[in-house]
Amino acid sequence: MSIVQNIAEIKKKIDINKVKLVAVTKNHSATAMLEAIAAGVTSVGENRVQEMLLKHPEILAAGKQVEWHLIGHLQTNKVRQAVPLADLIHSVDSERLAVEINKAAGKLGKRQDVLLQVNVADEESKFGIEPGQALQLAKQLSQLEHVRLCGLMTIAPYAEDPETARPVFREFYQLFGELKSLQLANTDIRWLSMGMTNDYLVAVEEGANMVRIGTGIFGSRQY
Structure with missing residues (x-):
């Protein structure tokens, strides 16, 4: 199916209206992105x-405004490049x-919105802070x-x-609830980003209000 049909x-x-769809555009062209935007995608x-x-400049040159989400691992030496462009950084996993x-962000006079990336399944191959350390890191970020x-x-x-992912998502939703209950100052705890092409429906059933879909929109990545 086409990009338009996939989004439909x-x-x-x-x-x-209740779940934010983030179209993951890794290894896909600006042309494909513009097709998705024309079909109603507002976050990439x-x-x-x-x-x-x-x-970013190609999309701007086309006269399109979208939210830009950085969802991959962010190295500290790339931060100065990322912050001017990213509306939301999903992958904060350390105080450093x-x-x-x-x-x-301070140099730009900006307040950078971020999510904590948590390795809730404790996989060695994935980035993210351990669930048991997440609330403490959240307190540090609130400062x-x-x-x-x-x-x-x-x-x-x-x-x-x-x-198979349902127990992971259920556990993560509980952690999200614990974070919200802290009512930390200087935070806006509203996004639970979980679920991708293969498992986003289960994620939504378990409380996700932000899903990240790439292949399900654009098809297989072009390398």
Whole structure:
């Protein structure tokens, strides 16, 4: 199916007034992104800062305004490039990274919205802070003047059967509730980013209000 048809199918399955759809554009062209935007996508997600730097001016030149989400691992040496462009950074997993974001945002007079990336399934191959450390890191972020913590992000282990991810998402939703209950100052805890092409329907059933879909919109990545 086409990009337009794929987006229409997703909209039939989830209420995009309640669940934010982030179209993951890794290894896809600005032309494909513009097709998705024309079909109603308002938020795009990039895994790499370099791709965001390349595509951002192309989308602007086309006269389109979208939210830019950085969803991939962010190295501290890329922070100064990422902060001017990113509306939301999903992948904060250390105080050191948060401090660097705070410095870069301060120089721009910006308050950078971020999510904590949590490795809820404790996979060695994935980035993210351990669940038991998440609330403490959240407290540390709430002290930073130019960072605003807006919620949590996780990546469930991939499996052919999306039901395999349900316990992971359920546990993560509980952690999200604990974070909200802290009522930390200088935060806006509202986004629970979990669920991708293979498992987003299960994620939404378990409380996700932000899903990150790439292949389900654009098809297989072009390398």
